Amino acid sequence: MSIFSFFRSAPRPSAVQAKERLQIVMAHERAGRTGPDYLPMLQQELLAVIAKYIDIDQNKVEVKLDRGGDCSTLELNIELPAREAAKALKEAAKAAVGKANGAAAHDDEVSDSVKMAAGGGALTNGGVKKRR
Amino acid sequence: MGKIIVMTSGKGGVGKTTSSAAFATGLALRGFKTVVIDFDVGLRNLDLVMGCERRVVFDFINVINGEAKLNQALIKDKRIDNLYILPTSQTRDKDALTKEGVEKVLNELSKEFDYILCDSPAGIERGALMSLYFADHAIIVTNPEVSSVRDSDRILGVLNSKSRRAERGEEPVTQQLLLTRYDPERVERGEMLKVDDVLEILAIPLLGVIPESQAVLRASNVGMPVILDEHSNAGQAYIDAVGRFLGEDLEHRFVSVPKKGLFSRLLRRTA
Ligand SMILES: Nc1ncnc2c1ncn2[C@@H]1O[C@H](COP(=O)(O)OP(=O)(O)OP(=O)(O)O)[C@@H](O)[C@H]1O
Numbered sequence: 001m002s003i004f005s006f007f008r009s010a011p012r013p014s015a016v017q018a019k020e021r022l023q024i025v026m027a028h029e030r031a032g033r034t035g036p037d038y039l040p041m042l043q044q045e046l047l048a049v050i051a052k053y054i055d056i057d058q059n060k061v062e063v064k065l066d067r068g069g070d071c072s073t074l075e076l077n078i079e080l081p082a083r084e085a086a087k088a089l090k091e092a093a094k095a096a097v098g099k100a101n102g103a104a105a106h107d108d109e110v111s112d113s114v115k116m117a118a119g120g121g122a123l124t125n126g127g128v129k130k131r132r
Numbered sequence: 133m134g135k136i137i138v139m140t141s142g143k144g145g146v147g148k149t150t151s152s153a154a155f156a157t158g159l160a161l162r163g164f165k166t167v168v169i170d171f172d173v174g175l176r177n178l179d180l181v182m183g184c185e186r187r188v189v190f191d192f193i194n195v196i197n198g199e200a201k202l203n204q205a206l207i208k209d210k211r212i213d214n215l216y217i218l219p220t221s222q223t224r225d226k227d228a229l230t231k232e233g234v235e236k237v238l239n240e241l242s243k244e245f246d247y248i249l250c251d252s253p254a255g256i257e258r259g260a261l262m263s264l265y266f267a268d269h270a271i272i273v274t275n276p277e278v279s280s281v282r283d284s285d286r287i288l289g290v291l292n293s294k295s296r297r298a299e300r301g302e303e304p305v306t307q308q309l310l311l312t313r314y315d316p317e318r319v320e321r322g323e324m325l326k327v328d329d330v331l332e333i334l335a336i337p338l339l340g341v342i343p344e345s346q347a348v349l350r351a352s353n354v355g356m357p358v359i360l361d362e363h364s365n366a367g368q369a370y371i372d373a374v375g376r377f378l379g380e381d382l383e384h385r386f387v388s389v390p391k392k393g394l395f396s397r398l399l400r401r402t403a
């Protein structure tokens with residue numbers, strides 16, 4: 001043990017992190033247990049809306065979820081066939097998300113993909129923004 | 133009417149079979165007529181842990197299928213009166229566990245026995261569901277580790293929604309936590325979840341804390357439930373847990389590192 005380690009602040013014990021991670025993930029799981037798992041359906045319906053406007057490859061669709069303590073995000077990444085199509089998709093996505101839960105879609109200028117972020121407890125509470 | 137207890141966990145390898153063997157033996161030692169049933173169809177192991185593997189002729193599935201009488205399949209423990217084992221099949225799979233078949237066997241057993249202990253397989257599939265479906269009481273076996281705690285919570289959800297008591301809207305299955313493989317030294321170093329952390333997360337009453345112990349492997353090597361090793365800390369912890377199950381108010385032991393003298397502390401530092 002070097003003498004310097006006396007002065008360094010102790011790292012957070014891993015058991016503390018374990019407890020925090022469990023509390024967060026289990027709060028979500030308990031909330032989701034009562035209702036049906038609507039994530040697959042939500043994804044399908046969103047895609048159906050988008051497909052009305054653009055020809056998309058179902059394999060190039062990525063749905064990401066990040067459950068936080070008081071805020072969750074749902075991210076939908078869709079790779080588009082051409083740059084031209086991106087614009088149209090953004091409009092469509094905005095409309096779809098706007099209808100679903102009133103959250104605004106984020107524009108993503110840099111790539112041919114569109115990212116939508118639904119804030120708050122959109123996933124735990126059927127699209128109603130919720131903070132604990 | 134016998135009471136049906138399920139030893140369950142969701143996650144595999146956390147100590148359900150070890151605990152089932154210990155608990156059944158402990159209840160029998162207290163004078164209750166007890167049978168322990170292996171629900172892990174296809175992966176028979178309770179017989180080895182109980183030390184009766186060479187005496188298995190018929191099994192649980194044979195009885196369900198009407199190929200053998202219940203009394204032919206029950207194995208009486210050689211060490212302890214009042215203790216019986218109902219082993220499972222090694223060749224069949226979990227589909228052999230029909231709800232009607234399991235119910236028939238449990239009904240018959242509960243006429244004769246005080247306690248019927250069901251050793252659940254891992255997972256939340258058919259075998260695990262059948263082992264908990266008829267339960268009056270559940271002992272949730274959990275290790276102080278993230279996956280085990282999360283899976284225990286899943287199983288609690290299943291007990292509250294898919295058990296017979298839940299389906300019929302009866303009094304819910306009572307639940308108690310058995311925290312096993314607990315290592316107070318690692319807890320003290322901040323490397324392992326504390327008893328209180330797990331209790332806070334799962335929010336069910338604590339039945340006992342079984343320390344990580346070499347006695348468990350030694351006992352299973354020779355086919356002796358570890359509760360019979362009265363000198364080991366794991367054996368004593370199981371004895372206490374059985375006492376608490378029967379309503380005794382006992383302090384939890386083996387949850388903290390024993391205080392050492394200055395001399396041995398200095399020795400440990402340099403070791
Ligand atoms: N308190 C303990 N201290 C040390 N080792 C333990 C302890 N409890 C259980 N073990 C060991 O952990 C392993 C798994 O135990 P066991 O078979 O009882 O778990 P299980 O939950 O029944 O597993 P499965 O899900 O496969 O049925 C065994 O090798 C056993 O010896």
Ligand SMILES: [Mg+2]
Nearest residue numbers: 148149172177
């Ligand atoms: Mg087992």
